[in-house]
Amino acid sequence: MALPFQAVIAEDAALIETESWHFSVAIGGGLVSNPVVDGDNLPLIVIPNLSYYGDQFFFDNGLVGYSFIQAPTIEVSIASKINSTAAYFKDWNTESWLITSLIPVSDGSSGSNVKTLAGAIEDTGVDKISSEDIRDRRWSLDTGIQVNWFASDSIDVIANYYLDTTGVHHGENALVEVTKRFVLSKEARLQLGLGLHWQSAQLSNYYFGIHPEDGHPPSALYLPGDTLNQFIQVQLARKINENWRFIFTSKLQRLDEKLKRSPIVEESKQYSVFMGAVYDF
Template structure:
């Protein structure tokens, strides 16, 4: 475990536990000060997230909840929990805890399949398996019909669980653009990997219209990649195990909101994630992209 992961393992429970207690504080309670308000809404509509896993169904999107809370130092944005460490007029540094993302393809009921605005999702087995017993599939060697997802389940496909990530988030406003960077490490011991994320966003507002466009990239270490997309000896067929190296995914996103009434908005969300070869070359995967689209109404409680 790296030094930063050890530091986060100590900081996260110490910093977040008392702040979570204050965030759930109800007004009117003794010795309780309400320092912020909750913003809770529910999107109702139709959408889909494509699933690149072999023979796995695409993920329908019908009900999209959103939960936001902003205190003096503590904030919640759906599944993201943060503490503001420092800020000035244009910059902010936060301590952030968030779930991983990649488990959404293997678990239909993963929370990240409902809270679309979050960052960002059994034993992991031996990463890469035993290369002495079975040959390793090298990236680019996919000139074959991949095994079906059901077949892999019959070969004891291991459970790919959601990891908890924590680390630092830095954001800066430069003119009309917002730049955000994160460095996160697994503090739950699921895969012990790291992720680095960067995004560039621009906001447009005109009357009741509000549009956000953004582009970004996510780097994931080989521990993350192997945990979700690697094939161990227990899962492999005669073609052998698969080991994935660290890689970068590219992401583009459009989010449009139109205010109908005080409580109702119209919303259109579309995002595109380009999967690197290290993911698309896995025998578990049959596509090189993930497309998410949702359109519907949003009710603010």
């Protein structure tokens, strides 16, 4: 699962001027739901958006990459980004959580725990466990390959594959998404997206499993294994003037059955929604 809330104010990549920085701010109302037990929903009120696209190097809200294959209809890049799954387990009222959690300090125990528990029973049937009553889930840094296929003027396909390069959980994840754009008028655009997000057993087990180190009895131990989530998203944007535009965006993600059976997950779906105005500097 992911928290791509900066994407709600991103500009159309095809219209972005290269070799310059782009900064915009969205002001409005919305939230990112949290499916874990006792997890805080993330309120969306002010959302900054910072990006830079050069001939080959790019930065887009924390995604850093270098395109080594460029053609009229396809681009292949090596990219790196923070895996945002850990955000579901953080206290949004604590100002220092981001700085302290980004430090990749691995004692090597998380990887060995997953291997040791590989044969654990999946469906435990135990009561739900609060996300506040488990060991902290740390942030990780993903690095991998991203492919952008511009199938037509209105259809894009993105596929990526990432590995944990910080040794936090030694997991992998991959995503495939198809996006279709519709021109409603000179000022208005509608965008629809469908996709799949796969997470390896190591990644899913680390974040959504129950381990001995979490301090619960053996009967509560649970490992979901590899998971596949499905999602759909819609975005409506209308230009107001040279600097302002209205935007509405929503994303609904259906969680894998193995995630829903986890003692620390209480929702079968995860969603985000935002409506507001964006100012482009």
